[in-house]
Amino acid sequence: MTDALDTLEHDNLGSTVYHLLCNALIQGKLKPGERLKIRELAARLGTSVTPVRDAILRLVQEQALAMKSARDIRVPHMTVARYLEIRAIRIKLEGLAAEMAAQNASAEQIALLEELVRQNEQAIADGDTARGCDLNQRFHFALVDIAGMPFLQGILYRIWLQMGPLIADVYGAGGDDMLDFHYPVLAAIRAHDGPAAARAISDDILCGGQVILQHLQAAELTASARQTSAAGGED
Amino acid sequence: MTDALDTLEHDNLGSTVYHLLCNALIQGKLKPGERLKIRELAARLGTSVTPVRDAILRLVQEQALAMKSARDIRVPHMTVARYLEIRAIRIKLEGLAAEMAAQNASAEQIALLEELVRQNEQAIADGDTARGCDLNQRFHFALVDIAGMPFLQGILYRIWLQMGPLIADVYGAGGDDMLDFHYPVLAAIRAHDGPAAARAISDDILCGGQVILQHLQAAELTASARQTSAAGGED
DNA sequence: TTTGCTTATTTGATGCATCATATATGCAGG
DNA sequence: CCTGCATATATGATGCATCAAATAAGCAAA
Numbered sequence: 001m002t003d004a005l006d007t008l009e010h011d012n013l014g015s016t017v018y019h020l021l022c023n024a025l026i027q028g029k030l031k032p033g034e035r036l037k038i039r040e041l042a043a044r045l046g047t048s049v050t051p052v053r054d055a056i057l058r059l060v061q062e063q064a065l066a067m068k069s070a071r072d073i074r075v076p077h078m079t080v081a082r083y084l085e086i087r088a089i090r091i092k093l094e095g096l097a098a099e100m101a102a103q104n105a106s107a108e109q110i111a112l113l114e115e116l117v118r119q120n121e122q123a124i125a126d127g128d129t130a131r132g133c134d135l136n137q138r139f140h141f142a143l144v145d146i147a148g149m150p151f152l153q154g155i156l157y158r159i160w161l162q163m164g165p166l167i168a169d170v171y172g173a174g175g176d177d178m179l180d181f182h183y184p185v186l187a188a189i190r191a192h193d194g195p196a197a198a199r200a201i202s203d204d205i206l207c208g209g210q211v212i213l214q215h216l217q218a219a220e221l222t223a224s225a226r227q228t229s230a231a232g233g234e235d
Numbered sequence: 236m237t238d239a240l241d242t243l244e245h246d247n248l249g250s251t252v253y254h255l256l257c258n259a260l261i262q263g264k265l266k267p268g269e270r271l272k273i274r275e276l277a278a279r280l281g282t283s284v285t286p287v288r289d290a291i292l293r294l295v296q297e298q299a300l301a302m303k304s305a306r307d308i309r310v311p312h313m314t315v316a317r318y319l320e321i322r323a324i325r326i327k328l329e330g331l332a333a334e335m336a337a338q339n340a341s342a343e344q345i346a347l348l349e350e351l352v353r354q355n356e357q358a359i360a361d362g363d364t365a366r367g368c369d370l371n372q373r374f375h376f377a378l379v380d381i382a383g384m385p386f387l388q389g390i391l392y393r394i395w396l397q398m399g400p401l402i403a404d405v406y407g408a409g410g411d412d413m414l415d416f417h418y419p420v421l422a423a424i425r426a427h428d429g430p431a432a433a434r435a436i437s438d439d440i441l442c443g444g445q446v447i448l449q450h451l452q453a454a455e456l457t458a459s460a461r462q463t464s465a466a467g468g469e470d
Numbered sequence: 471t472t473t474g475c476t477t478a479t480t481t482g483a484t485g486c487a488t489c490a491t492a493t494a495t496g497c498a499g500g
Numbered sequence: 501c502c503t504g505c506a507t508a509t510a511t512g513a514t515g516c517a518t519c520a521a522a523t524a525a526g527c528a529a530a
Contacts, residue, residue, distance in 0.1 A: 012482085012483060012484090013483075013484075014292070014483085014484095037510090037511070037512095038511075038512065039510090039511070039512090047484085047485085048484060048485040048486065049485080049486080049512090050483080050484055050485060050486085051483085051484075051485095053512080053513090054289075054292055054483095057249070057289055057292070057293065058292065058293065058296050061293050061296065061297075062296075062297075063386075063389070067512090069492075070490095070491070070492075070511085070512065070513085071491080071492065071493090071510080071511045071512050071513095072492090072511095072512095073512085082386060085384050085385075085386050085387065086386060088331060088384075089328065089331065089384075089386070089387055089390070092327040092328060092330075092331050093324065093327060093328070095327075096323060096324065096327050149320050149323075149324075150320075151298075151317060151320050151321060151324070152320065152324055154298065155324070155390060155393075247512085247513060247514090248513075248514075249513085249514095272480090272481070272482090273481075273482065274480090274481070274482090282514085282515085283514060283515040283516065284482090284515080284516085285513080285514055285515060285516085286513085286514075286515095288482080288483090289513095302482090304522080305481085305482065305483085305520095305521070305522075306480080306481045306482045306483095306521080306522070306523090307481095307482095307522095308482085
């Protein structure tokens, strides 16, 4: 899953650091707004700055990190506009993946999907949100994998990288019903009904992401309110 | 257009080299299979190896270049399977862009699209395939721009980066009728008919890319034939 | 002449020294 | 006590030396 992007890539220290940071982002260990320092990371990881710089540059390139000014590298904040754009893209691309997956899926692959859903149910029952979050993501990527579209997998991995810090923040609030939308997907894939699978994934992204969108909208509202009151207070 | 990816990015030498190589790829100045050497490029550009290495690593990451073994960096060959996958993705994503563009397009933006088509006609009349290729690409990116989806623009730029060497190779052969499919797109956008625009772009990608697909299939056939005869000859 | 081993060269990876600049700190003047 | 400038510090950018491994070249032995 982690090395979805570089199946053929030569393994160097930079890649290792890159994957390390990717996992940290996806697992929400890096919060939006948090600053990263190359020297500090290098010291922590026991390498020189070069591989860390390589990794950070790669993440900046794909906008998983933002370099606001020359020496200010941060985990970017998600905006509502950006989220809506990404959501529209995800519906198209994950819809495509689900459609192809429905066409291709073998019995073993369907069993794998069922197993993921089952484990997710268990994680929710255990109240293990981190594991639930991870399993939710694995389900989505299993679809791309079954679709047999490695290039698409790379694109989607980069997209999920963007949403990692966000999802980890919000998942606990209302992530429990996120799993519900996976059942129609599973049903459509069992029936090898591509269009139905695409619609089901679309529902999952729209409804499951509703909590995230509300969280973002609330955050932008309080931010603008703070700004207004601050401007008023300073006057 | 060129810096679609890094609107917010700090400008360093590495980025400059990156854009230089991007343009070279898109304009077909780097042929599939061609090998790149960091030291050689650095000498040619008058910089140290560091910025060149940064740029190349970025291109390897997004698979616009391939690092087959530890010190073998090449412009990758496109395969039929990969082309078909990219084509399916493009239809979804550029369809989305066309749909949004049709909804949003102002009179000036429509005029810009018309101007691009007009210039493309002129380029074809002049037999200037390089310019025609460039204008074709600019039309597609103008749609994403009008759609107002900066993140999508980044994704599509990376996709076009992959196809750059290929398109430049094949465009001369049958690129003249590529422009024909832009007129229905234009009509749909003038009518602010999103679904029609998406269908028109899909037609453009499918039909306009037909020549490319045939070229690829022929290349893979001769490659496998060569392999067979070579194996037979050695036996 | 051919084959296999040794050596030289090429080339990306890594570490590190230095630079330039942005930010922070602190001191002086009001 | 506050403001503004000068210095100090922090930090990414850049260049470069060195390493390691892969490939090429050359030489020797059969």
